[in-house]
Amino acid sequence: MEERETVDLLQPLWRALVVFRVLTWAFACFGVWTRWDGIVRPSGAVLQMAVMGVWTLISSIGYSRRWGRRNTRLAFVDLAVTVGCMYATLWAQPLLDIRSGASVLTSVWAAGPVLALAISRGRDGGLLGAATISLALLSLRGVDNAAKILSNVQLLLVAGLVVGYAATTMRQAGRRLREAIAAESATAERLRLSRSIHDGVLQVLAQVQRRGTAIGGEAVELARMAAEQEVALRSLMSTRPTVADGDRVDLCGLLLPLATTKVDVVVPAGQVLLPAQTAAELVAAVKEALSNVSKHAGPDARAWVVVEDLDTEVVVSVRDDGVGTTPTRLDQATTEGHLGVSQSIRGRIADLGGTVSVRTAPGEGTEWELKVVTA
Template identity: 40%
Template sequence: MTDAGPLDAALAVENRMFRALAVLRLVLLANTVGMTLYRLDNFTHREVGLALTVLMVVWTAVAIWAYDAPHRRLPALLVADLAIAFATLLSSPFVKGDGFNATVPGFWITGALMAWAIHWRWVGALVAATLLCATDLLIRDGISQTNYGHVFLLMIAGPIVGYMCGSLQQMAAERDRAEREAAIAGERARLARAVHDGVLQVLALVQRKGPELGGDGTRLGQLAGEQEQALRSLIRQQDTLQTPGASPVEDLGGVLERLGNRRPPVTSVVTPGAPVELPMVVATEVAAVVGACLDNVAAHVGEDAPAWVLLEDLGDRIVVSVRDEGPGIPSGRLHAAVEAGRLGVSESIRGRIRDLGGTAELFSSPGTGTEWELTVPRPVV
């Protein structure tokens, strides 16, 4: 998965924030124009004050247009925005004379501050707020409680807006990524069901019925079995791709299929159509137990003796059955082996499963083959 989706989501949040800022700019401009006309008699240089007001009207229109398109939000635009706010603020002593109360732009400078907050998050807001607030305080003859309050609000509001904008963009990117992963997982599950209900079932049927036909039918059954295993492996390789930062998990079905490929074509591995994801350490231990069972088949029944491995996902637990058609294990033989100090079955099979919180049951009698049923509780992945 590329980063295009998360970047688009973050940009969408920024676009909405700048559209909201456009409305705020108009409100601030209306307030500044109204206050300028109302207090025009207090200006020492009225013509300059009116010229600056016209400049703020023009720049507000330009800024709304420029910020509306992402490709125009270049650093030069934001620097120019802040520079004009700084210049109008700095002109207040000249335009209004000594002892002025309100600056020429008033709250209009908040537009530039919010633009820095939206585009450059809390760091940009802190830089812009520090420059504007320091200028506002330095150009005054004295600092009143009202002036201090305005400066304090700008220093707090700017970084907070910047932080919130960054948080919203991160949340949007994470939501977009989760939705895309959910859609991909859903499509993979649908395709896996389609393949499992169609192609895999046909291959399994050919594998079972082929030997009954004799001659080429036996070879046809073997080829069908090999193709079934290959197709399942391809599905699992796609299903078990993990995103960066994901916790390490393993598809037990894929592990068992690779394990069965060590003894082709005498080992048949049947798994669900969907991945059976377990923590990697659990999947590794279960695979080791199944490997020990298959080693016992090779050692006590024969290298070419067939064996069957069946994996079932029951939601809260997984069950793996390993079966052969050998002579079986006489009653009391395993107990006698433990008494004699041979702990292969006791430790490599039952001990490992017990450590995982599961159970290992043996079903065997002379002449009926042997079947191990391994049940392991499914941890939360």
């Protein structure tokens, strides 16, 4: 909770609202004092200012606390109390006088809940607050005076829109800042663990691999297992967060875990962002291509997965040094009912609006090139 509070960019808006509430209450009191002689029931005006002062104190305390800022109920209660205070002008002035031009004593103070709802609920909250206050003002002034209060209504609507938009933007910025802080913390911890693993576990595994290969016999199997674990650990150390911006993910973070002792994954230093669904389908196609390498390229075949970011499109190449085949044989496999190539690779990429090309020949391995647009 403490970390979330430190990156709450809405705090300045809440503090400004508290200051606005206090200043506008003082302004309303000053307005009563300047119009004292024109008020029919001065005691009613004093009572109304006292109620407004008490509520200003309560709401200001609430908006200064985390529970008041995070719980929108306070803003809705503020709206209801403010409307009640607007009608409390009837304690001081008859309705006929108000419709004849006498002031509604809440004055600018009535805009407080509009700003509170805009901050807590964004644009829609600001518009709801502005509409509610405007309707209350219209009911007091009367339909015949609608033109006279038009400027007040416009100001309320503009305030709700502008503050609501600003609050939404700042809330999104705060969320992204928290994500960035979390990613930075995770990266720092991963680097610390990587140094520890590199200085200890990886060196031991490399030593076991070398010694096992040199000794021969049953130790060769131990060397092979040590090599696999070394690759798995290095892959884990290089893995990075995949969620980057909303529903866009880092393709590299999804492909790096595919590395094994026989598969090398080469990616750009920076993130390659794609829509989550596009990235998932592209990774599935790469896995199918690697599966074909395992099944058909030969027991000693190695594979390479290479990612290229060309701004408008992403190219993923899956190449192996296996026995290879012929394009005709690939087409024949499809007609025989083997749909791995036609559906799991070509079909997936085609559904994404991308293209697939394959280069292969007997004894020269196979290379798949998968292209998808980045938008």
